[in-house]
Amino acid sequence: MPQLIVLVVHDPTKADEVGQAWVDAGVTGLTLLDSAGWAMRSESHGVPDDLPLFPSMRRFMRGDEEASRLLFSVVGDDFDLDRVIQASEGVLGPLAEPDSGILFVVPVTHTRGLRKSG
DSSP: OOEEEEEEESSGGGHHHHHHHHHHTTOOSOEEEEEOOHHHHHTOTTOOTTOOSOHHHHHHHHOSSSOEEEEEEEEOTTOOHHHHHHHHHHHHOOTTSTTSEEEEEEEOSOOSSOOOOO
């Protein structure tokens, strides 16, 4: 069964390096998004949600609210998940350590357009 691999990278400066490590481990179709945890969002220091500024100015005014990156990819059922976990920890350090990242894998019941790795 195909799997969805999701990794929240707490240090956004490491996201590109983790992404490259995933590609080197055989991941195809990788997606990277800006993300913010609820705790980070609720500590926005009094900047109103309806601040009428350009998005880039709004982000500047809120400081480091978007302090993480989300990487995800759907891989085939024969994919070696341990390679991606090892690649992630090779960049971030042990994921069991605080503020390194959170990785989880979810089974995917249906796919269309999934490319074979390699």
